Amino acid sequence: MKILVTVKQVAAVDDDFEIRTDGRDVDPDFLIHDLNEWDNFSLEEAMKIKEAAGGEVEVVVVSVGPESVDEELRKCLAKGADRAIRVWDDSVEGSDPIAIARIIAAVAKNEAPDMLFAGVQASDHSYAATGIATASFLGWPHAAVVSLLNYTPGSKMATLQRELEGGTYAEVELECPAVLTIQLGINVPRYASLRGIKQAAAKPIDVLTPSALGLAATDVGEAGSLSRVRRMYVPAKGQAELIEGTPAEQVARLVKIIQEFKGV
């Protein structure tokens, strides 16, 4: 019995930051990295199943990214994941969520887990696409925004609750293996002490390349993506103006502004 948990190292920007010279991302000098918040919850959900089952469940975390991602993987290992897989080589640079999903699906085919958990979305790019795209590559049943899960390892079905808009919920039953994207608040994630993180250095992190997973160069990177970031920018701040004067003057000014916007 195995649960695969996908995790991502996300970036947060400083208050004052600069855009990279190519204009397509934030200058990495201004980024602070952390584990995606949602992933704390999906890992915790896997750990809860593992602990309730009493040891027969293997929890494997997988991430796509450069060496710095090991830091986040070690946090997951410190929280109790059994092993970690990281996929990377330079060809992966520029991948969009679809290409990333293709990589994860390849890992999932190798690992053959009984369940795959992903976070609903990543806090930096907020695509909310990787998990579901992975399900589509695998051809597995899937459920997004899971806020309650009832699953016993080994069983064919899982029942769960999905959070919908406007405070409604849907109760769903689906066949396993399945891909679930896990919502915040589904559980209380545990704390990984620094000591635990340090000790987790002894646990294995397998580093794989896309080609080792049987992916072609055209499957990953910009070649394997359906979208690319053209430009990253900070929108110009909105302007506000307090219109003063008599009512007549105010109306005159207002009309002028409207005409300016219409481009008359």
Next chain:
Amino acid sequence: MDVALLGPAVSDQKEVTRILFEGFAPSTIEFFYLLGLSAIGIFCWGFYVQIRKYRRGASAGSWNELWSRARQMAQLVLSHRTIARRDRGAGIAHRFIFYGFLVLFIGTATITVEYDGTSRFFGYKFWYGDFYLWFSLAMDLAGLSLLSGMLYMMYRRKWMKLPKLDYKRVDRQPGDADYDRSFYRREDWAFLWTMIFIGVTGFVLEAVRLVWLGSDPHVWNYRWWSPVGALLAQVMASTGLSAEGAGLLRTNLWWFHGLLALTFISLIPFTKVKHIFTATGSLMFRDPLAAQRLPKVDLTGEKIGYNTITDFTWKHLLNLDACTKCGRCQEACPANAVGAPLSPRDVILSLREFANNALQSNALPDEVKLNVHGKGVGQVFMETLWSCRTCMACVEICPVAIEHVPIIVQLRRKLVEEGEMDPLLQKTLQTIHKTGNSFGESKRKRATWTKALDFPVKDARTDPVDLMWFVGDYASFDPRNQKVTQGFARLLHNTGIDFGILYEDEMNAGNDVRRVGEEGLYELLAENNIASLNKSTFKSIVTTDPHSFNTIKNEYPDFGGKYEIEHYTTVVKRLMDQGRIKLDHLLNYRVTYHDPCHLGRFNKGFDAPREILKTLGCELVEMARNRDNSFCCGAGGGRIWIPDPVGTEKPSQNRMREACAIEGLQVFVVACPKDLTMFEDALKTSGYEGKFVVRELIELIEEALTTVTEEEAVAV
């Protein structure tokens, strides 16, 4: 003393002595010996069980410098310095008991040495004549001393109604099995009455012997050498007690007194009386930096912190048994004062009870039964541990050198490992891990405060400096404290000091992270800071933050960072003494001063801030709790990152109430960034706003340096 008053002195009369077992048949004496040996046997067994209990704990490296430790311990025990602190009555009474007991013990031992030693084996006697008479007098006075001490202790318990002698627990509810702990009260009284009975029967025994042997001039003529006995004998004789009747009484009383004394001896290891050994042992292994320098642990090991009672070091197990329940720690504890479910004494006592249950049996119970965390009888609640502010008030006042703070932090280390903590605290720790500061600000913003200065602050990473300024989180990021930080920078700059800072390479110093119990994170912070400091060139370090000061001074050396560091108050005081800081005018404020725990109690920095205030022309009015008894603002031990329960008084508000009692108080002076934050907030929330203001000492210094108009000066 006029010896003649006591009766004729003799030089060398062998008959002037007391014949042991006088009039007893040899079989009776043998029977008594049998009893005596059994009592000693039980004592030894009990002693062994205790030692075995301590040996079941983990090792502790405190066996070095045994001789100087023993000397210090003897000094403390003989002077009773720690027992008399903040409780003169108890100090005096305990001296009476202690010295009375000591003399009686030495006396009894002397008789044994003669009777069963020198006399039995070598036929050499010395317990007669002058020696005997002086001996009798000393024993009588010792008995009197012991009794009066005991009587005072009874009075204390019965009539003084001291809250600190109430053994009811603050972390349990009425009805809980271990709530009122009346067994301690019963034990106290049993002990007091036993000692009183032993003492009184001793005197009466002395008296009836005098009446019984009244016709023997070697006894009667020297009776005043045992003044109490003689007085009683006089009374007995006057009531018509015959020698024969006295003889009969003597036999009965002799057995009563003897059996009581033997029972007492045999029970020492099983009752509170064992503090004779445990307290001295605890003092012997006293660590003067117990709270200032927390124990370093091996992070690669299997376990961390205290989870089971066997994780405790033998020294901490001995500490548990040394507690005399005096309640001084509870009285000093700020968490206790505001009604938090924490009494340092109760933590110690409940762990003691736990250890006694678990570790005194022949076989060790299962690992699970040894877990000290939980809600069961004798276990320590998580809420209790998180209530502690690691302010060291308990450690500082404990007369028997119990190490509450390291024990509590060791227990917390386990909680942190399990993630059993307030979610906000968890967030803060993650933030510190991520950004290196508790504000969650990016590293690059650490020195933003320097931008407001009209001179550049040297980058000590690239330029050698005389003085390395370790700024600390609060002084760097908190907007209110930044003003103070800028003030100190101006002060250093204008005095012509060559100083610099580490800019974004400085991290949270880790003092509070360590006291939370996140040892892994602490090591990371300490190692990073030490690496940055080691890359720079400087002569000494200064900081305005007492927390950073403490950990750099006392704890960094354990990680290879040995520096000379001073709190700014020391530096400023010296500059003033050297005449390098010249005041523009005196301040004439009526002020009070709050000793920050980490500067005062932790590192004895009591005087420099007070002398600076004096130099500034302020009139210092002390609060009742000052210097070593200063009352924690409540921010220590990571509590600044954990919200206080709503609806109850916070320690800082309690402190404001205390300050407000000072008539005409104008300024409440602090010398710590966290204090400034805590007290400015408490001043508002406790409703004393407008009565006085809270100021950092640096702000007062700056004010005295600046030329101002009259009106501005009163507008503080």
